[in-house]
Amino acid sequence: MNSAQHLVYDVTSYLDEHPGGDDVVLASTGKDATDDFEDAGHSKSAKELMQNFCIGELDTSSPIIPELEISSKKETTDYSQKLMDLTKQYWAVPVAVVGISVVVGFLYLRRK
Numbered sequence: 001m002n003s004a005q006h007l008v009y010d011v012t013s014y015l016d017e018h019p020g021g022d023d024v025v026l027a028s029t030g031k032d033a034t035d036d037f038e039d040a041g042h043s044k045s046a047k048e049l050m051q052n053f054c055i056g057e058l059d060t061s062s063p064i065i066p067e068l069e070i071s072s073k074k075e076t077t078d079y080s081q082k083l084m085d086l087t088k089q090y091w092a093v094p095v096a097v098v099g100i101s102v103v104v105g106f107l108y109l110r111r112k
């Protein structure tokens, strides 16, 4: 689905017929494809054809921005959590190496 001027298009059935190829259209799915569509220099007939694939209007009254803010906050906490986990892992590696060396050295000395 692509949206232009807050309109949503389902172009699934047109993918195979698109003269510019399906890959370029697929690259614009799920986002605002207005710029992509305009940059490709589509003809007037192409714009008219596009109207056939309009399935609705994007609900811009929904709290898109607050939702994005919440999810980005979650991401930052997840990220710092990941960093904490990584730090713990990095500490564990040298500690384990030193611990093993001490045990092996101790056993070696006792044998002599």
Ligand code: HEM
Pocket: 002, 009, 011, 014, 018, 019, 020, 021, 024, 025, 028, 033, 036, 037, 040, 041, 042, 043, 044, 045, 046, 047, 049, 050, 053
């Ligand atoms: C429902 C949406 C779309 C329709 C109906 C459509 C239709 C067409 C048509 C009829 C042409 C032939 C040239 C012309 O008449 O202008 C064309 C070419 C092209 N389209 Fe689309 N298009 C759509 C979406 C897109 C999107 C989202 C892109 C993304 C970049 C795109 C990229 C291109 C390109 C690059 C060409 C040029 C191909 C060439 O000259 O070889 N189109 N399109």
